[in-house]
Amino acid sequence: MRAPAAERAVRAELDAAGLTDPRLRAAYAACRDLHAEHGRTYYLATRLLPPARRVDIHALYGFARHADEIVDDPDGAGGGDPHTLLDALDAQLEAALAGAPLPGSRPEVLAVAETARRHDLDPALFRDFMVSMRMDLTVTGYATDAELAVYVHGSAAVIGLQTLPVLGTVVPRAEAEPHAALLGVAFQITNFLRDVGEDLDRGRVYLPADELAAFGVDRELLAWSRRTGRPDARIRRALAHLVARTRATYRRADPGIAMLEPVSRACVGAARVLYSEILDEIADAGYDVLGHRVSVPNRRRAAVALPRLGRALTARGLQVARERVTRPAAG
Secondary structure, three states, rough: OHHHHHHHHHHHHHHOOOOHHHHHHHHHHHHHHHHHOHHHHHHHHHOOHHHHHHHHHHHHHHHHHHHHHHHHHOOOOOOHHHHHHHHHHHHHHHHOOOOOOOOOOOOOHHHHHHHHHOOOOOHHHHHHHHHHHHHHOOOOOOOOHHHHHHHHHHHHHHHHHHHHHHHHHHHHHHHHHHHHHHHHHHHHHHHHHHHHHHHHOOOOOOHHHHHHOOOOOOOOHHHHHHHHHHHHHHHHHHHHHHHHHHHHHHHHHHHHHEOHHHHHHHHHHHHHHHHHHHHHHHHHHOOOOOOEEEEEEOHHHHHHHHHHHHHHHHHHHEEEEEHHHOOOOOO
16 A cells, blocks of 8 residues: 555656556556565655656666566465576567467566557567576576576576666667666676675576686685685685676766767666665675665655755756747647
């Protein structure tokens, strides 16, 4: 049950997006709830977007979150065999993208298919995403960064490419796409570094084995540190190396923010700062991500978001003024 203020916010976003079909409104609202519950950093940044654009980001997040839940916690995703659940999700997605949703399709599927239609998203992006989700059911580690890159393309780079048409660009989209993909990858690798312990509990390691080995680290050492709660200098050095490389990925992605429409820059800028500050928290914790989960404090989230809110509102006002000037006269 949503609080009254949240209910009003949901209606305002759906109205701004011009969504009138009750079934679609309910589907988008369900995605927003998922986003608010599970994607704290990304959700906060999304609040800086104009209301009409938020619904599509909620839909993209909601679909990805549900698929991720199937591979990480199938009981929480409805129960059953995860392979069967992914097959069902894939069938629903393909049908909905083709404009003929299957009876009983999940709300996340209905919403993301409508977002794909509204923004003419390439269906191949969704297929690549599902390939990576299937990899999670069979692959437990990656020997090299090149192997990991195959997974990360579908699980992260395509997310950046899906969101780009929603955010809008001031340059040809193809010029901004490499930066959007890189930012998605940087976010994903940041999550991997933060969640090494939790992923290890699920039997997975999302860090390149050869790069860990260069520092004398293997899965057994990670498991020992996780089990005992004792840090290890070799793990610390390996993680410091991977954190530094991820910071470089953020820097390579940064030029893309200025390529976005002004009304979207505050959102992406806030997400970039907050996600990259997870790396700061990892470093400040002595790279001990196996003993506890690091996070950016709420006060810091607010300190990053609030100044950008003013800039976002200014950008929206300027956009509205330009639209009024360029709008054809009636009659």
